[in-house]
Amino acid sequence: PPSTGASARPLWSSVVTVARSHVLLGAAVFILGVDFPAFARRLAKTERSGFSLMDTGVGLFVALAAASSPEAKGAPSSGGVQNVARTAKGSVALVLLGLSRVIAVKSLDYQSPISEYGVHWNFFFTLAFTKVTASVVYAILPARLDWLVGSILSVGYEAVLQSTQLNAFLDNGNRDGLVAANKEGLASLAGFLALYLIVVALSRRLLYGARSCVRDWVAMVFETGAVALVGLALTYVVHSDVAPVSRRLANLPYCLWMISLFLVTIVCFVLLQIADVLLCQDGMQVDFSQLQVLHKAKDSAGESQEPNLLWNSINFNAMPMFLLVNLLTGLVNIVLRPRTTGTLSAVLVLVVYISVAAFTTVFLYSRKMKLKLPFT
Structure with missing residues (x-):
């Protein structure tokens, strides 16, 4: 049977690593895919309210980001002012982006719906403000x-929104x-x-607890799943009886949904x-504290293969990878005019685009080249 690793409280969770990498890869596909006519419009961001796949990205x-924060991991505080300064410094790169x-x-x-965040605001400002304000x-x-x-803040x-003229504004x-x-963009910050x-x-309570066997993780699945079901039920009730889900406003039902x-x-x-x-x-x-197989697998030639290579590579250079796909998206829009591109051509462009991004991140990871953005 597989041997067990340490059961100490983990400082990082491989589950968060893989989840974040999947979200990044999905976002990379959709930010370019939405520019093509072949992209299903029902998956695009809603203008005012409702549920769609792309509405889940920012949430x-x-x-x-919250799940990977020091506070979520239960790390001891290094001092309030120092933590704020460190977070602010780390967020300068987001502001520059x-x-x-x-x-x-x-x-x-470039086409950018004003109703999404506003004239000048965008996702990078939202993430930077959220992290600094939380600190x-x-x-x-x-x-x-x-x-x-x-x-209290969400409610x-x-x-x-419901009792003042803010919604009308x-x-x-x-x-x-x-x-x-x-x-x-400004209103949704709250x-x-x-x-x-x-x-x-929730991450501190559910995700980062010390676990030493599969049974502990199965219990975590049931506990987390129960909380998720309660959240989905509340989302339905609030969406139906109070206000519709709105990513644009980041209102209460949207927060519950996310x-x-x-x-x-x-x-x-x-x-x-x-x-x-x-x-x-x-x-x-097996390291049961992170539910991860530690030894690398062997391929048919006897060479070591790292599990989750793509996901670890994306996570290793997460922000540079996101910057790369944004640059590639802009380049494709300048050169190809996606709005007039047929379905087959769109698929080929997306395959090449995502392959370039994936191979670049894997190459950098294999060379342990971690790209640093300014002030990070």
Whole structure:
């Protein structure tokens, strides 16, 4: 039988690594795929409210950033002010990427729906603000209260949307002034911060507990699955009776949906890794704290093959890889004019595009070349 590894509380979870890599790869496919007429429009981002596959992208990115944070891992605090400064420094790269996207969109006249985030705002600004603001919250309040702060913030934000003129302001076409021009992106920050804090609390409780055998992980699956089912039920109730799900606003039902989807995603990957552990060859070592087979497999030629090579490669250079696919997307839009591209050509372009991104990340990982963005 496979031997066991250490059962200490893990500082990193291979489940989070694989989940984040899958989300990154999926986002890479969709950010270019949506530009082609062959792409199913029902999968594209909704303009105001509703459920769609691409609406999950920003929510899952925020959730996975929360799940990989020091607070989620239960790491001892290094000091409130120092933590805020470190997070702010690490987020400068995101701000620079956001500014670069604004400049590129305006310079190239690239299609970018204003109703998504606003005129100038984008995903990079949202993620940077969320991480920095969360670090401020943890500098002021004990980490054990994050679930309460997140819940109050999400419910309070929804109450403001329902009881004030904020919703009407966000729905009208007024774009006069910097705030009005970016009102969707600015308003949604409250929802994304709430999502971040709640996912940190859930990850600390459900994902990073010390486990020493498969039975512990099966128990984790049932516990996490139960929380996900409750979240999905609440999503349905709030979506039906209070307000429709809106990624654009990051409102309460959207946060509930993203929390539930994040937990379902984690459960699926844990089940896959349980199967991997149970099916591994006799004598292979297993680290049950991370539910991971440690020994590399051998191919037919006897060469070592690293499990999850693609996912580890993407995770190793996650932000540079995301920057690369954004640059490639812009290049394809300049050269090919995707809106006039047929289905077969679109598929071929997507295959080449994602292959270039995948081979680049695997090559960098195989050479242990970790690309550093400015200020990271």
